[in-house]
Amino acid sequence: MREKPVRNRRKFHFLLWLLPVAILMMVLPAEAANAAAASADATAWWVWPLALFVVCFFLGMIAVPAGVGGGVLFVPIVGSFFPFHMDFVRGAGLLVAMASALAAGPSLLKNGMASLRLAMPLALAASISSIAGAMLGLALPANIVQISLGVTILGIAALMIAAKKSEFPHIAQPDTLSAALGIHGVFRDGVTGKDIAWQVHRTPAGLALFLIIGFLGGLFGVGAGWANVPGLNLLMGVPLKLAAGSSSMILSMASSSATWYYLNNGAILPIIAVPSVIGMMIGARIGAHLLTILKASAIRRLVIVILLFAGVRTMLKGLGFWI
Amino acid sequence: METERKPHPEQLHYATVLHWSTLAGFIMLVATFVAYVFSWLPSYVPLERLPQLWGLSTSEYLKATGIPTGWSWLFMMGKGDFASQLGIAILSGCSIACILAIMPVYAKNRNTTYLVICALEIAVLLVSAAGVFSTH
Numbered sequence: 001m002r003e004k005p006v007r008n009r010r011k012f013h014f015l016l017w018l019l020p021v022a023i024l025m026m027v028l029p030a031e032a033a034n035a036a037a038a039s040a041d042a043t044a045w046w047v048w049p050l051a052l053f054v055v056c057f058f059l060g061m062i063a064v065p066a067g068v069g070g071g072v073l074f075v076p077i078v079g080s081f082f083p084f085h086m087d088f089v090r091g092a093g094l095l096v097a098m099a100s101a102l103a104a105g106p107s108l109l110k111n112g113m114a115s116l117r118l119a120m121p122l123a124l125a126a127s128i129s130s131i132a133g134a135m136l137g138l139a140l141p142a143n144i145v146q147i148s149l150g151v152t153i154l155g156i157a158a159l160m161i162a163a164k165k166s167e168f169p170h171i172a173q174p175d176t177l178s179a180a181l182g183i184h185g186v187f188r189d190g191v192t193g194k195d196i197a198w199q200v201h202r203t204p205a206g207l208a209l210f211l212i213i214g215f216l217g218g219l220f221g222v223g224a225g226w227a228n229v230p231g232l233n234l235l236m237g238v239p240l241k242l243a244a245g246s247s248s249m250i251l252s253m254a255s256s257s258a259t260w261y262y263l264n265n266g267a268i269l270p271i272i273a274v275p276s277v278i279g280m281m282i283g284a285r286i287g288a289h290l291l292t293i294l295k296a297s298a299i300r301r302l303v304i305v306i307l308l309f310a311g312v313r314t315m316l317k318g319l320g321f322w323i
Numbered sequence: 324m325e326t327e328r329k330p331h332p333e334q335l336h337y338a339t340v341l342h343w344s345t346l347a348g349f350i351m352l353v354a355t356f357v358a359y360v361f362s363w364l365p366s367y368v369p370l371e372r373l374p375q376l377w378g379l380s381t382s383e384y385l386k387a388t389g390i391p392t393g394w395s396w397l398f399m400m401g402k403g404d405f406a407s408q409l410g411i412a413i414l415s416g417c418s419i420a421c422i423l424a425i426m427p428v429y430a431k432n433r434n435t436t437y438l439v440i441c442a443l444e445i446a447v448l449l450v451s452a453a454g455v456f457s458t459h
Contacts, residue, residue: 045370048374048377102341105338109330112330124447127447128447131450185330253448257447257451260452263411269377270407272377274352274411278353278356
């Protein structure tokens, strides 16, 4: 009987130890690269992509169990601790978010953990607005983007703290639009092995919400998993796991339209974007295994602390207090 | 309400095209990047010069390097920095390929609503990819 509290305490101590390590793992490579670049000659260029790879590997590891896309951690952390201009950081952030969503897509669709019929109309709304967001993002001064990004990241952390979840929302009556679009289905819950029938409501409000989410995703390059899942689950009544899977599909299409805009305007530098994508993808694979040994809620708390730290740092950098 | 658990045929078709196009994109991304950073392909902007440039805004960077915007990079594939963009472009184009692939399924099922949604999504992605809104 005493075994469980002891195990919980061990997990708590492990997480307590993990928190400073997590922050150091994200800050140290950048600081080390800073020092190396200051002292070395011009050939030190390679230190930065290497540091970026290490940081993204770690971000990927914690992003998956925390249930957030990599972009929301990538942009504030890399934007705060690396010497890259925010334009390039946001371009890389979009690519990171898109690549992660694309890689997850096939299995989610095949296993029925994502619904294409649900994703398509919402992705259309988000794709249109994400181009508008990308256009505004590249037109605004960097410090304005940084301050508003800092505020948004702190808002996301607050949303993660406050948002409730409903595993299987009960929708008595679908709305007219979702019925007309045929947005309903059945998916199998892997834990209980039961088939869950689902339908949605408030589709017009959902479309309006995804216009806003797409805009923010394009503006800050942060992807939008943090907003997609609560939007689908709490507003439209999509079961939680299906919401997470369908969020990936929406993200892959909406990020794609904004990524094209960044690419066409020269705002994606391969030397920044590619090591980030590779590091994040490898880290995410390890993160999926981490889920089996640690509680997702505990990692979620760790990510909230990191977001609070990164949000404050980004805002202060934008205000010129902490360069 | 539906009682059948099996995903719709267009969803399975989308998944297959997505799997192969994403795989092609990742292979191209890694291969071209390795060729770029190991200087197997010459760079348009020397790698050693990048630390002085990546802190600039996009417009300043383009001005300092003289890099053309839009699709011009496609004609400069001999340079490592432009070749690396091919994988990025393939990944960005995956959704276009997938949606195009499922449109005949919707057409066959006479699902006009989703056919129109697909056409609109393709239009949005193509307009963005074509650089219609490009500022430089």
